[in-house]
Amino acid sequence: MNPANLTARVRKMHRGDAARSFLLDLDVELAPGITILFGPSGAGKSTLLDCIAGLTQPDAGRITIDGEALFDSEMKVSMPPQHRQVAYVFQSLALFPHMTVEANVAYGLPKAPEQARSARVAEILERFRVGKLRARKPREISGGEKQRVALARSLVTLPRVLLLDEPLTGLDAELKASIIEDLRAWNAAHEIPIFYVTHSREEVDALGERVIALEHGKIVSEGTPREVLDAPRRRRLAQAAGFENLLSGTVMDLREPDGVMRVRLADATCEIEVPLGHAAPGDRVRVAVRAGDILLATERPRALSARNVLEGKIVSLQRRGSLVVARVDCGALFTVHVTPGAERTLELAAGKKVWLVLKTHSCHFVEG
Amino acid sequence: MNIEALLLSIRLALCVSSILFVVGVPLAYWLAYSRWRWKFLLEAVVALPLVLPPTVLGFYMLLAMGPRGPLGKLWHAAFGHGLAFTFAGLVIASVLYSFPFAVQPLIASFETVDHKLLDASAVLGAGRMRTFRRVILPLSVPGIITALVLSFAHTLGEFGVVLMVGGNLAGVTRTVSIDIYDRVQSLDYASARRTALLLLAISFAVLSAVYGINRRAGRRAWMPGAAK
Numbered sequence: 209m210n211p212a213n214l215t216a217r218v219r220k221m222h223r224g225d226a227a228r229s230f231l232l233d234l235d236v237e238l239a240p241g242i243t244i245l246f247g248p249s250g251a252g253k254s255t256l257l258d259c260i261a262g263l264t265q266p267d268a269g270r271i272t273i274d275g276e277a278l279f280d281s282e283m284k285v286s287m288p289p290q291h292r293q294v295a296y297v298f299q300s301l302a303l304f305p306h307m308t309v310e311a312n313v314a315y316g317l318p319k320a321p322e323q324a325r326s327a328r329v330a331e332i333l334e335r336f337r338v339g340k341l342r343a344r345k346p347r348e349i350s351g352g353e354k355q356r357v358a359l360a361r362s363l364v365t366l367p368r369v370l371l372l373d374e375p376l377t378g379l380d381a382e383l384k385a386s387i388i389e390d391l392r393a394w395n396a397a398h399e400i401p402i403f404y405v406t407h408s409r410e411e412v413d414a415l416g417e418r419v420i421a422l423e424h425g426k427i428v429s430e431g432t433p434r435e436v437l438d439a440p441r442r443r444r445l446a447q448a449a450g451f452e453n454l455l456s457g458t459v460m461d462l463r464e465p466d467g468v469m470r471v472r473l474a475d476a477t478c479e480i481e482v483p484l485g486h487a488a489p490g491d492r493v494r495v496a497v498r499a500g501d502i503l504l505a506t507e508r509p510r511a512l513s514a515r516n517v518l519e520g521k522i523v524s525l526q527r528r529g530s531l532v533v534a535r536v537d538c539g540a541l542f543t544v545h546v547t548p549g550a551e552r553t554l555e556l557a558a559g560k561k562v563w564l565v566l567k568t569h570s571c572h573f574v575e576g
Numbered sequence: 577m578n579i580e581a582l583l584l585s586i587r588l589a590l591c592v593s594s595i596l597f598v599v600g601v602p603l604a605y606w607l608a609y610s611r612w613r614w615k616f617l618l619e620a621v622v623a624l625p626l627v628l629p630p631t632v633l634g635f636y637m638l639l640a641m642g643p644r645g646p647l648g649k650l651w652h653a654a655f656g657h658g659l660a661f662t663f664a665g666l667v668i669a670s671v672l673y674s675f676p677f678a679v680q681p682l683i684a685s686f687e688t689v690d691h692k693l694l695d696a697s698a699v700l701g702a703g704r705m706r707t708f709r710r711v712i713l714p715l716s717v718p719g720i721i722t723a724l725v726l727s728f729a730h731t732l733g734e735f736g737v738v739l740m741v742g743g744n745l746a747g748v749t750r751t752v753s754i755d756i757y758d759r760v761q762s763l764d765y766a767s768a769r770r771t772a773l774l775l776l777a778i779s780f781a782v783l784s785a786v787y788g789i790n791r792r793a794g795r796r797a798w799m800p801g802a803a804k
Binding site for chain 2: 261262288290291302304315316318361362
């Protein structure tokens with residue numbers, strides 16, 4: 209089978225209640241393999257998938273697979289979903305509750321002769337390791353098994369594109385990884401574009417392929433997981449990507465030869481050095497820092513390469529699993545993650561004087 | 577006890593519920609899924625027999641079926657005899673009278689089918705007919721049973737419409753409820769009592785069957801008097 213390509217240029221007004229209305233406006237191109245669509249809930253991810261599957265119509269745009277138009281607002285083309293050969297696994301999976309696993313999987317093959325159909329169904333069920341569940345009803349199998357059956361049901365039809373809308377939520381990491389491995393193995397043979405929607409940073413890391421980050425209906429960044437997750441450009445994406453510290457401040461001066469700028473944190477005396485961004489002195493900006501990227505010291509550190517050393521006081525310590533979350537007041541309030549071991553040896557306690565160390569490149573400049 | 581009247585009633589109720597099933601399923605499907613803006617008007621028309629006195633409905637039906645009524649003329653042209661005071665006329669009037677009892681439970685159960693299942697069916701390549709046959713219909717079985725049984729039971733017990741449209745012709749239009757009325761008028765209480773008791777028993781059996789089936793299916797279908 210030839211590798212297929214999916215292109216989608218979509219404009220659609222998404223009408224929710226006042227706060228959640230936005231314009232979905234983007235242009236994506238997918239090669240065979242997994243592409244992750246990442247963004248907070250309400251960013252328009254599912255709406256985009258619905259447009260590709262034909263469950264809803266864009267206001268304008270063009271969607272093609274291998275050059276064939278599924279939708280084209282100018283040519284007045286809108287193929288109904290049942291003719292698109294686009295498979296779609298919903299978050300709810302939507303297995304037919306009144307049918308057995310086997311009947312669910314056979315549903316997409318009504319025209320195949322009886323024998324060929326059962327052979328194909330048996331083969332895909334084996335491939336996704338649920339062959340033994342053939343005769344069961346969906347309510348009689350576990351969550352992970354349901355997800356495998358839903359994938360098998362979609363893929364047995366040999367679709368041209370696979371859309372996955374958070375299909376693996378609620379599974380533990382190991383189970384998730386094993387299902388994804390089976391999906392990859394299937395796709396090694398079939399080479400179709402797979403669009404994988406998630407709002408989970410961990411899934412983005414685990415899948416480790418091309419990522420498109422979506423926010424408020426627009427693409428805000430695109431690239432490898434590291435590129436997308438480590439360079440948040442907007443506040444909400446920063447939060448979605450797990451930056452615990454999001455500090456606002458004012459740009460003091462730019463030091464272009466060094467590739468840095470100094471930012472004074474809001475209503476505080478402390479200044480930090482961050483990588484140069486598109487900003488001018490006096491601009492209000494935000495700086496995002498991960499709690500795990502901050503070092504904590506109980507004496508003033510010296511002879512360090514890190515440029516940002518801030519003096520402060522511990523406000524509170526909180527144990528969260530194998531992690532201690534410290535809140536430190538340096539004029540601005542920081543959240544810092546330390547290990548329980550560090551908490552013990554450094555004798556950390558509320559009220560204790562500490563120094564925070566931030567590498568310049570751990571401080572991410574976020575557009576205002 | 578008048579067995580002839582009872583058998584006539586049962587024959588009428590069977591005719592009416594099968595016609596309502598054939599007509600009601602597509603109409604209910606349309607009412608459940610259409611986005612037509614004037615749909616509510618049709619919904620109101622379908623529900624009208626719930627609130628209209630049977631005599632009012634029967635009166636209009638009688639006018640329509642009379643020799644100068646549109647339905648009567650049409651029928652005469654096609655079959656060479658009138659429609660009023662015949663079994664066929666009774667069936668038509670009863671179909672209208674029991675309409676909401678068939679259509680409302682169907683709409684309610686079609687509407688409760690998870691919309692994602694319909695989307696899933698479509699992306700798996702099924703058109704509307706296949707989705708309806710393979711997904712909506714099997715998941716609506718309790719509602720369909722409710723619709724059949726309610727229209728059957730409701731027709732069995734009707735009185736006003738029958739009296740207006742059918743009159744009281746033994747073996748043709750004298751249903752069991754008319755027969756009971758007749759017996760009471762002629763002070764034959766013993767016979768009336770037996771027939772009434774039988775009708776009560778049949779109605780109770782039928783309704784407990786419906787509620788029982790719905791309970792086993794674990795779903796609540798529409799019932800008369802239930803808030804929708």
